[in-house]
Amino acid sequence: MAATGAESNVVEILLRRKAVEPETLNEAREKAEAAGVRLEKWLVDKAVVGGEEMALALAEYLSMPPIKLAHFTPDERLADLIPHETMMMHLVFPIARLDNRLEIALGDPFDVVAVDEVHSLTGLDVVPLVAPEKEVTDLIQKVTQASTQGLEEILKDVSDSDIEVGAEHEEEMSLDEMLEKAEDAPVIRIVNSIMVEGIRKRASDIHIEPMERTLRLRYRVDGVLYENPSPPKHLQAAITSRIKIMGNLDIAERRVPQDGRFRIRALGKEADIRLSVLPTIHGEKIVMRILDKTALAPNIAALGLDKVAYERLTFAIAQPNGMILVTGPTGSGKTTTLYSALQELNQPDVNIITVEDPVEYQLPGINQVQTHAAVGLTFAAGLRSILRQDPDIVMIGEIRDSETAQIAIQAALTGHLVLSTLHTNDASGAVARLLYMGIEPFMVASSVIMTQAQRLYRKLCPVCKKERNVPVEVLKANHLDPEKFAGVTFYEPRGCPKCGGIGYRGRGALMEIILMSEGIRQLILKNADSSAIARKAAEEGMVTLREAGLQRVREGITSIEEVLRVTGGAGE
Secondary structure: OOOOHHHHHHHHHHHHOOOOOHHHHHHHHHHHHHHOOOHHHHHHHOOOOOHHHHHHHHHHHHOOOEOOOOOOOOOHHHHOOOOHHHHHHHOEEEEEEEOOEEEEEEOOOOOOOHHHHHHHHHOOEEEEEEOOHHHHHHHHHHHHHHHHOHHHHHHHOOOHHHOOOOOOOOOOEEHHHHHHHOOOOHHHHHHHHHHHHHHHOOOOEEEEEEOOOOEEEEEEEOOEEEEEOOOOHHHHHHHHHHHHHHOOOOOOOOOOOEEEEEEEEEOOEEEEEEEEEEEEOOEEEEEEEEEOHHHOOOOHHHHOOOHHHHHHHHHHHOOOOEEEEEEOOOOOOHHHHHHHHHHHHOOOOOOEEEEEOOOOOOOOOOEEEEOEHHHOEOHHHHHHHHOOOOOOEEEEOOOOOHHHHHHHHHHHHOOOEEEEEEOOOOHHHHHHHHHHOOOOHHHHHHHEEEEEEEEEEEEEOOOOOEEEOOOHHHHHHOOOOHHHHOOOOEEEOOOOHHHOOOOEEEEEEEEEEEEOOHHHHHHHHOOOOHHHHHHHHHHOOOOOHHHHHHHHHHOOOOOHHHHHHHOOOOOO
16 A cells, blocks of 8 residues: 555654554554555554554644643533534534634544634634544543533423513524523523524424423434433423513414524524424424524535436526426425525526525525415415516425416516426426416426426435445345345444434435426327326436435445435335
8 A cells, every 4th residue: 555645754753753663554554455544543543553642743744733632621612612513523622712713622633624614613713733533532522411411400400489481572592692691590591402402413493392291302303303301391381481482472372373483693603493383282382493504505516416416407597497396295405405506596697586485594685575375475476576576587485376386387488487396206296286287288398497306315424334234135125126236335324423323414415307308398298197207207317316315325325224215205
């Protein structure tokens, strides 16, 4: 194995320091190459070289100051500057802050994006120090465990007599400020801890559910709900009232559903919280949707699509007029895809108007309209009005009825680029849905540029995923050709501190895209069913959802069970 320049220099420093013998080093290099890991990491993992010795060698090679963390006491307020997921991903930990300068310990000084990531999150000038990787990991785990135990610690000190619920309304809720003032308000501290923990876990939703004898707290992370230590039942009414106050809802009204919205700042992030309160037989169930703008993909390239999907989607949005339909079940990322396309299309010479229910993310430079059925502002009414606003591009949150569909088709035929969503299982089903709504086949064939279906799959944690064997019988039982997986290494989730013990970290999109061709137009004009359209699209190069997912399995990005789970109803 030819040593890289960096590795060669680090090795020379280790030899000079007599931290390792030359014979041991040659053997280690061969084993590290066989294992596919960096020599420095292999030496430390196998205890050939101590973590402290390696840190000193790396510090010398990179001309960075070293630091020892064995007896370091972390500052939890400082640790809150960086999300724990970022700390684990990049093996960084904040050590000290002076004015606009933040010193961080780096467990992997070769992680070139770590410093930039911390700078973008904190806005501070970052000074990196090299530390032993294990010491950095131990510090992060110590703070993470303390944060997850935070709610339980608060609850230990809470009794019925401690509960105070104010009636004030704050225009913009700042959790960082509220936590400082909440020493005498246990319920406020509990609610704040619940939301901070949601942001730390990268949760999309927080569920607080009243049961007969308990109050259940769950977080939805990467599309799956996970249960957490919950507040006691006797605090249910106070917690519900506190959250309703934050959302400016009527705390006295407990018989009808209510919806609200508020904003929080915590862990260096700003997030909008969409609040839904639903009366149940055991009390009011609360769901808080965390809308984190930083999680939005800035363009289509950032969605991480396969080559075919990326090329087809970029071609479609580059068209001057016509209709683009994004389909899939609730929670499949349709809105995120549309927002990514809009951000790519958003230029000073283009007028973009959307009509949504609700407006999830506020995008600068784009005119967004919120529907309000109670006063007659439906999708159809909003669409009629915005077409008089000289738009170039129109985004409709969802085509729910034939009236909206008719207006959208007319807009696409009269020189506008129209983007919208439909609830169908696959791309060919979008055409069938429009025809079912009463749209004439020739209008569908003339106006639609592209139909797309998508699903979100969970990515395996790259740190802890482990190889596994998938028997041929299992592949055949799931209607998969074993020959197509010859030589493929399968992986399964394991769980580690970096992924919170889940085994998966982050999600990606699977897409099947039908571009309107002459052959498919002829099928539509003949009123062909969706299966005939799907077969023709496959002949023309469409990659199905199932095949797009199996390609991620072949690449080692996700597990075969995850792909089968998310593409279960999507066909072959």
